[in-house]
Amino acid sequence: MQVFDIIGPVMIGPSSSHTAGACRLGRVTRKILGDRPVKARIGLCGSFAQTYRGHGTDKAIIAGILDMHTYDARLRHALELAGEEGLTYEFYQTSIPGAHPNTAILELTGEKGGTCRVVGASIGGGNIIVTNINGLEVQFTGQYNTLIVLHQDTPGVIAAVTNTMAYSGANIGNFRLSRPQKGGEAVMTIEVDGDVSDKMISWLRELPHITGVVLVRAI
Amino acid sequence: MLEYHSIQSLVDAAQEKGCTISELVLADQSVQTETPKDELFRKMQDNLHVMQEAVQAGVDKDLKSTSGLTGGDAYKMQQYAQGGGLCGSFFTQALTRAIAVSEYNAAMGKIVAAPTAGSCGILPGTILSLMEDRDMPEETAVMALFTAGAFGMVIADRASIAGAQGGCQAECGSAAAMAAAAMVEMSGGTPEMCAHACAIAIKNQLGLVCDPIAGLVEVPCIKRNAGGVACAFAAAEMALAGIKSVIPVDEVIDAMREVGDSMPCALKETAQGGLATTPTGIRLKEEIFGA
Incomplete structure (x- = not known):
């Protein structure tokens, strides 16, 4: 608080x-x-x-x-x-x-x-x-800067996303994955401490199997 | 770093450092949010300015809420305050500010939730009155908002600041307690006196239910903001006189939680009891939303 x-x-x-x-x-x-x-x-x-x-x-x-x-x-x-x-x-x-x-x-x-x-x-x-x-279950409050990463469920995607974030110096406060079906559409909900750079978002968008990245800024 | 679980621990920490609660909290929040102190100060100063603007806009004679139920009472109070009133114009002006901000809120005006929109008139009614009518520096008022915020954080942690959870004691009660503590600090009282003021204010509003007509933040919320100002002044005056709360402040907050938990749902912002279900309350609801 x-x-x-x-x-x-x-x-x-x-x-x-x-x-x-x-x-x-x-x-x-x-x-x-x-x-x-x-x-x-x-x-x-x-x-x-x-x-x-x-x-x-x-x-x-x-x-x-x-x-x-x-x-x-x-x-x-x-x-x-x-x-x-x-x-x-x-x-x-x-x-x-x-x-x-x-x-x-x-x-x-x-x-x-x-x-x-x-x-x-x-x-x-x-x-x-x-x-x-x-239709995908998520859970976030908008109290923190939150990244919504829509992607295809494929091995290595989470690692690629979190590695990119680590490289950018972003600290993850909360991580949630929702995947109704193996290999189908999936979504990561990632709450981040501090600010999120535009550069990091564009890097995330360029990763394979990523279909959308949205930053919901905290109030 | 501070944890905001108990007011006594804030008082102890401030006494140990020989500083005010507001200085303690500002330093702590700067560390916790990784934001420079002057930036946090400026953000709080902006909040104070929004409160001042809301007072200005809220005393408009023709102000009307969205439902049409309220508006224009702050103007009446302001006119009356010019004559002094029973307690003198300082106090009637304080009530004017509280009503103005609350009415402006009901009319979809811009306010600072403090701690909620329903109780947004109490801090402006108290802190702005000391600043503007007792000629205290703006810096003192901005710092007082940090003190108010600190007390509110502990109340939110140990009890609640939501009417739906704890009744109006959690909204106007909390706001009055926060305001009482802040005014004591502004007036040069010790951190311990701030804690007693907070305790006394909560005790005097313990059990206050949340029973808004038609579920809207208007009746009786606006007048309860004025009532909260009166309560905050009474508590601050007692604490500054050296009067102590017999029950320690953290225990008072725990009692508030217990009272809120045992309050029936009908009296917690559901508009299913109290004033909301009086014959007039029901009639007004039907007029606003249709039968």
Whole structure:
């Protein structure tokens, strides 16, 4: 825990979990898409579904998808700004048995045609936890700089990634691998201490069998 | 490095080094986050400025929350404060600041969660009041936020700062305790006095439930921020007078956790009890969200 977890974050109100956390879920999803989103479909569960209008949860999620930070004053006008930026969106209510009460399912389509589907929850104080990307189970909070490395499950890929990180001087705080099927699509979730250089990310992207590298920066 | 498991250990460490809690914490956070002290100071200074801006924006006469339920009370308080009020204009101005920041939060304004958005008016209502109306240097106020943060970290570690987990005692209660400790340090009190102020403030809000109308951070949250300011001043004044908490501060925080754990779910931010389920509370919810 750090002092700025308590005196902070600076955010647009009214609720750290329903507004700031919601914005961060939207922003993480945009980062994972890695493109300018043109279409968003957002499912809200539990408490999100019941109180989203009064808390501005819908505005906050759209603001995040438009790449705004939790402290961006434009957040409260995000629904109008979406129109100007060519983003169409749709909200629906849903439920996931056993999920955290503030869970959202975010599906984005980018202007180049790419799509992504992210499931995450806002767990209090503006903190989030992302639990699923494109059907692959992940687990990260966004409290640390986090690398999402999508790859083909092949011997040596993890070693290549961690060697590259070691060479760059990056210290791994947490590592998680999700691989539904041997030889199929897999994802590494790597939380890193300190900063992550652009150079290291471009080196990772050039490694064989890597299909995508996304850096989700800590707040 | 500090662990923030107990307030007594922070007090002991500060006494041993002959420094304030804020100096201790700033040095420690600099080591823990590998960030220079002046950079952390500037970041905290930015937070203080956001609090000041929120006060300015929040006293707008025409301010309205997204739901339409609240807004404009800070303006009323400010007008009234000019006449002094029962406790003098210093205190009524402090209440104005707390209400202004809380109302601005409800209107989707920019605030500093301290420790949460629901309790964001209490530190501005106390620390900014000492700084602006008692002419204390800005540096003193910025350092006081580090002290407030340190006390908050221990409370978050031993108990909770989330209404959903511990009720409003965990949000406005924690904020008042953090503010009381910070004000004692600003006023030249010892680290031990800061700890007593924190303990007294928590004791006076122990058991406070979280029962927001329609689940929104508005009613009764905004007025509870003003109440938290009053509580923080009472606790700080007692501690500065040399009054001690009979129950040691860490034990008080543990009691807060126990009270929070035994509080029914209906009274922990679910809007299923307390003020939220009064006839008026239910009617307002239906008006906002539809039946």
